[in-house]
Amino acid sequence: MSTTELVEEEAGGLPVGTGGGGGAGSARRGAAAPPRRRRKWLAWLGAVPFLAYVALFLLIPTVEVIVNAFRGTSGSFSLANVRQLTSGQYASAYVASIKVSVATALTGGLLGFFVAWSTLQRGIPRAIRPIVTTFSGVAANFAGIPLAFAFVATLGTTGVVTVLLAHMGLNLTAAGFTLYGFSGLVVVYTYFQFPLMLLIIIPSLEGMRTEWREATASLGGGAWSFWRYVGLPILLPSIASAMVLLFGSAFSAYATPYALTSGYINLVPVLIGSVMSGNIVANPGLGDALALGMILVVSVAVAIYVVLQRRVSRWAR
Amino acid sequence: MGTMKLKGRGWGIFWLVVGALYLLVPLYGMAQFSLETGPHSYGFHWYQTIFDSSQFRSSFLLSLRLALETVAISLVLLVPTVFWVHLRLPRLRPLFEFLVILPFVVPPVALAVGLVGLFRPVTWLVSTPELLAFVYVILALPFSYRSLDAGMRAIDLRTLSQAAESLGARWTTTLRLVVLPNVRSSLLGASFLTLAIVMGEFTIASLLLFNTFPVYIEYIGETKAYPAAALALISFVLTWGAMLGMFIVGRGRGRTHTEVAMTR
Amino acid sequence: MSKLELVEISKRFGAVEALRGLSLEVASGEFLSLLGPSGCGKTTALRIIAGFEHPDVGKLLVDGRDLTAIPANRRSMGMVFQSYSLFPNMTARENVEFGLRIRRRARAERTARALELLDLVGLAGTANRYPHQLSGGQQQRVALARALAIEPEVLLLDEPLSALDAKVRVQLREEIRRIQTSLGITTIYVTHDQEEALSISDRVAVLSLGCIEQIGAPSDIYREPRTRFVAEFVGTMNRLDGKVNPDGSIECGGLCVAHGVALGDHAPGEQVIVLVRPESIVLEELPEPQAASGDLFEGRIVAHTFLGAVTRVTVSVAFGAVTADLPSSRALGLSPGTRVSVRIDPSGVRLLSIGTSGPGSDGSGPTGGGSGGSGPTGEAESPGEEGSATAGGLPTRSAASL
Numbered sequence: 001m002s003t004t005e006l007v008e009e010e011a012g013g014l015p016v017g018t019g020g021g022g023g024a025g026s027a028r029r030g031a032a033a034p035p036r037r038r039r040k041w042l043a044w045l046g047a048v049p050f051l052a053y054v055a056l057f058l059l060i061p062t063v064e065v066i067v068n069a070f071r072g073t074s075g076s077f078s079l080a081n082v083r084q085l086t087s088g089q090y091a092s093a094y095v096a097s098i099k100v101s102v103a104t105a106l107t108g109g110l111l112g113f114f115v116a117w118s119t120l121q122r123g124i125p126r127a128i129r130p131i132v133t134t135f136s137g138v139a140a141n142f143a144g145i146p147l148a149f150a151f152v153a154t155l156g157t158t159g160v161v162t163v164l165l166a167h168m169g170l171n172l173t174a175a176g177f178t179l180y181g182f183s184g185l186v187v188v189y190t191y192f193q194f195p196l197m198l199l200i201i202i203p204s205l206e207g208m209r210t211e212w213r214e215a216t217a218s219l220g221g222g223a224w225s226f227w228r229y230v231g232l233p234i235l236l237p238s239i240a241s242a243m244v245l246l247f248g249s250a251f252s253a254y255a256t257p258y259a260l261t262s263g264y265i266n267l268v269p270v271l272i273g274s275v276m277s278g279n280i281v282a283n284p285g286l287g288d289a290l291a292l293g294m295i296l297v298v299s300v301a302v303a304i305y306v307v308l309q310r311r312v313s314r315w316a317r
Numbered sequence: 318m319g320t321m322k323l324k325g326r327g328w329g330i331f332w333l334v335v336g337a338l339y340l341l342v343p344l345y346g347m348a349q350f351s352l353e354t355g356p357h358s359y360g361f362h363w364y365q366t367i368f369d370s371s372q373f374r375s376s377f378l379l380s381l382r383l384a385l386e387t388v389a390i391s392l393v394l395l396v397p398t399v400f401w402v403h404l405r406l407p408r409l410r411p412l413f414e415f416l417v418i419l420p421f422v423v424p425p426v427a428l429a430v431g432l433v434g435l436f437r438p439v440t441w442l443v444s445t446p447e448l449l450a451f452v453y454v455i456l457a458l459p460f461s462y463r464s465l466d467a468g469m470r471a472i473d474l475r476t477l478s479q480a481a482e483s484l485g486a487r488w489t490t491t492l493r494l495v496v497l498p499n500v501r502s503s504l505l506g507a508s509f510l511t512l513a514i515v516m517g518e519f520t521i522a523s524l525l526l527f528n529t530f531p532v533y534i535e536y537i538g539e540t541k542a543y544p545a546a547a548l549a550l551i552s553f554v555l556t557w558g559a560m561l562g563m564f565i566v567g568r569g570r571g572r573t574h575t576e577v578a579m580t581r
Numbered sequence: 582m583s584k585l586e587l588v589e590i591s592k593r594f595g596a597v598e599a600l601r602g603l604s605l606e607v608a609s610g611e612f613l614s615l616l617g618p619s620g621c622g623k624t625t626a627l628r629i630i631a632g633f634e635h636p637d638v639g640k641l642l643v644d645g646r647d648l649t650a651i652p653a654n655r656r657s658m659g660m661v662f663q664s665y666s667l668f669p670n671m672t673a674r675e676n677v678e679f680g681l682r683i684r685r686r687a688r689a690e691r692t693a694r695a696l697e698l699l700d701l702v703g704l705a706g707t708a709n710r711y712p713h714q715l716s717g718g719q720q721q722r723v724a725l726a727r728a729l730a731i732e733p734e735v736l737l738l739d740e741p742l743s744a745l746d747a748k749v750r751v752q753l754r755e756e757i758r759r760i761q762t763s764l765g766i767t768t769i770y771v772t773h774d775q776e777e778a779l780s781i782s783d784r785v786a787v788l789s790l791g792c793i794e795q796i797g798a799p800s801d802i803y804r805e806p807r808t809r810f811v812a813e814f815v816g817t818m819n820r821l822d823g824k825v826n827p828d829g830s831i832e833c834g835g836l837c838v839a840h841g842v843a844l845g846d847h848a849p850g851e852q853v854i855v856l857v858r859p860e861s862i863v864l865e866e867l868p869e870p871q872a873a874s875g876d877l878f879e880g881r882i883v884a885h886t887f888l889g890a891v892t893r894v895t896v897s898v899a900f901g902a903v904t905a906d907l908p909s910s911r912a913l914g915l916s917p918g919t920r921v922s923v924r925i926d927p928s929g930v931r932l933l934s935i936g937t938s939g940p941g942s943d944g945s946g947p948t949g950g951g952s953g954g955s956g957p958t959g960e961a962e963s964p965g966e967e968g969s970a971t972a973g974g975l976p977t978r979s980a981a982s983l
Contacts, residue, residue, distance in 0.1 A: 062428070302418075
């Protein structure tokens with residue numbers, strides 16, 4: 001409370017207009033200090049409902065996770081839960097989660113980039129673009145449970161494509177593919193990852209000027225030189241930061257892997273679900289520790305994203 | 318250059334076809350599965366059983382109710398807040414922009430863990446599904462807040478409200494008569510996306526043990542693949558509807574506004 | 582032998598014919614401008630020379646070698662674009678070095694060359710800045726240095742100054758000319774600004790609808806336009822419909838307006854288009870109303886616009902209106918309504934036969950000096966309109982000659 005008071009005092013000495021249009025108006029009317037201060041307080045009060053809401057349903061639950069992660073069964077401070085993460089099933093869940101996320105960030109990122117690039121090529125009708133982006137919006141949002149069952153119907157043991165390929169003499173299972181394992185997850189995640197990539201990267205691609213390509217040509221460079229020295233260096237920060245977002249999106253995914261494997265795959269989100277529903281050791285602190293790990297991994301990804309975005313804006317006009 | 322152009326076009330067509338197949342084949346598989354009633358016989362049998370099922374109806378209605386509640390809470394909470402921040406507390410904007418990104422940083426699973434830990438002692442709250450609506454407001458926050466924020470930024474809120482104030486309007490009147498009509502399309506856009514999020518959210522509903530529509534689909538899918546495909550198709554149509562709604566209300570603003578809710 | 586030659590080049594984009602049999606020769610070391618309104622084909626011509634577009638018909642020769650089928654990156658044409666062509670991820674120096682890097686020159690050599698060129702364009706101190714840290718004028722200087730770094734066969738400039746402020750534009754165009762002269766490099770400069778083209782070039786080619794209307798030294802283009810289009814596009818021009826009298830004088834709307842005009846091959850009795858530059862019209866204040874005598878006739882001032890050194894005055898006369906430029910010091914007393922005597926300097930009069938107005942001038946075409954800030958063009962147009970009205974249904978439109 002005293003800090004707010006201090007801020008208020010400082011603001012009182014500043015020229016009119018710092019606090020917003022209405023405040024400036026009242027100051028100009030020459031109101032005495034007490035009413036003005038009251039209005040200022042009211043202004044701050046306006047932010048309270050939202051801040052309280054976010055605190056109650058987001059911040060405090062997050063703090064709860066952090067605190068409980070460091071609380072032992074007796075209720076006192078303990079590193080036991082966190083220490084468990086570094087070994088065995090839990091550690092391998094993180095490794096598997098990160099592997100799947102990296103793999104689908106790459107597959108989805110590359111496919112999304114190429115499709116986005118294709119919509120901008122000369123000779124591809126412009127009318128394609130809104131169709132592609134609208135459909136990508138749908139596909140990127142069509143995820144979770146229904147997506148999993150769409151793929152069961154397509155690439156599951158009796159799926160439409162599986163049966164079709166079997167008729168053509170290609171046995172997917174024999175070829176090492178299973179929808180319910182790592183390879184399946186990559187295929188399914190890519191379904192929402194690549195439209196997401198496309199939506200993120202298209203603005204950057206549209207920012208590539210034809211003059212750059214033509215300038216390269218007039219200076220003696222071909223397509224390779226253009227991409228090597230100009231195109232990729234300009235796009236790389238955007239591509240990388242988009243892929244970091246894809247990583248986060250895959251890493252947090254719970255519904256898709258849960259539905260595909262009925263909860264029997266060792267990924268961190270699925271593991272947390274099992275711990276919570278008591279399928280594994282009924283140790284609530286363990287779930288919190290696992291969740292804390294997730295928050296940390298995503299935080300690192302977001303930090304990388306922010307740094308990369310700064311690089312993007314260095315060249316922005 | 319001429320050959321380069323052709324090469325670009327050839328590869329362009331190639332990748333577009335690959336992308337289109339990737340997106341369409343699973344939809345086709347899902348549609349065919351949902352209509353398959355036996356070897357080489359097709360019909361709407363599965364849809365019939367689904368629509369007849371009381372579990373379907375109750376879970377679907379629950380999700381729909383939660384969706385509407387979430388939209389309502391979001392609007393009541395966010396419209397005055399964003400308006401107020403723009404007008405009176407511009408210095409708080411960076412803080413708010415940081416807060417509304419946080420739901421990305423805390424994955425839904427982790428949030429569910431925290432919610433259970435926090436609210437378990439409050440039995441009445443944990444047993445009422447409305448808890449979900451309150452949480453979904455948070456999940457939708459990155460989109461709903463920013464959509465409103467962009468809408469209000471686009472209309473020079475300060476000048477408009479000063480004009481209204483000079484004509485004698487209170488801020489509540491300004492909000493109701495001047496601001497809301499001008500940000501209607503961003504309000505609608507945010508509402509459609511919120512709708513799509515709630516109708517598809519599985520993680521938190523499942524972990525907090527509520528039988529919403531996605532939880533019902535998953536329950537069916539564990540044992541019956543064909544009706545599950547039919548349910549997935551219904552869900553897909555819902556997503557399409559919400560996205561189409563966003564597209565239509567966004568068109569007036571001169572840009573196609575595509576957002577992605579990260580509820581996997 | 583000419584350095585660069587375009588032979589009967591035609592290019593069509595869908596339904597639009599951008600170039601129609603364009604032929605052009607540029608001498609070694611020459612500075613040639615392609616001048617014309619937007620859509621006249623000047624940029625297409627330049628892009629064909631650069632290799633970004635390919636002609637449907639025709640040939641491009643450089644030093645007698647046929648380059649028509651050679652791709653852009655093997656032509657060695659230095660190109661400066663309108664704007665935003667610098668690579669944003671490279672500093673000014675790296676941009677200039679780029680062509681040499683592709684040519685696999687040693688690092689020390691290309692750095693030295695880049696710094697030398699940046700110095701030449703007056704940017705020695707900004708070598709390590711990124712494009713977004715440079716002003717528009719500085720960016721174009723870097724672009725020029727980058728194009729020059731590869732010692733190109735021909736330097737191509739595509740409206741390089743159009744995105745800049747008026748003042749920077751004048752300053753930079755003089756510098757471009759200075760650098761071009763000192764290097765002796767063959768240069769083709771595309772612009773829609775006639776003042777720019779006239780001030781900077783050895784020769785100017787005026788283009789309209791994919792054809793060259795006239796090509797020649799700037800002073801010839803200005804003083805002796807050969808078609809109505811050129812007359813109206815380059816500078817401001819009064820266009821009157823007149824007749825050659827048997828005594829060799831020129832008559833407009835029944836008034837004799839000039840004696841002793843060089844008639845060329847225009848026969849007495851012929852209907853002609855009379856072209857007069859505003860600076861060739863002399864005004865004197867008239868105390869008393871006076872009948873027309875000799876080549877002096879009367880008018881009344883309708884409007885005047887102060888343009889700095891000169892004042893542009895619109896005068897209504899018996900057969901319509903004319904525009905005159907007076908030194909501003911002499912225009913002080915002339916307010917709207919003032920009666921003046923009007924005299925046309927016969928050495929400033931050009932005559933065109935009615936049928937030879939050329940492909941570009943279909944009556945609706947642009948008049949005056951383009952958008953390059955050469956002054957009001959509307960005033961120049963109105964006398965012409967009035968003139969054609971008094972011509973009494975004579976076919977002043979030349980669409981038939983297309």
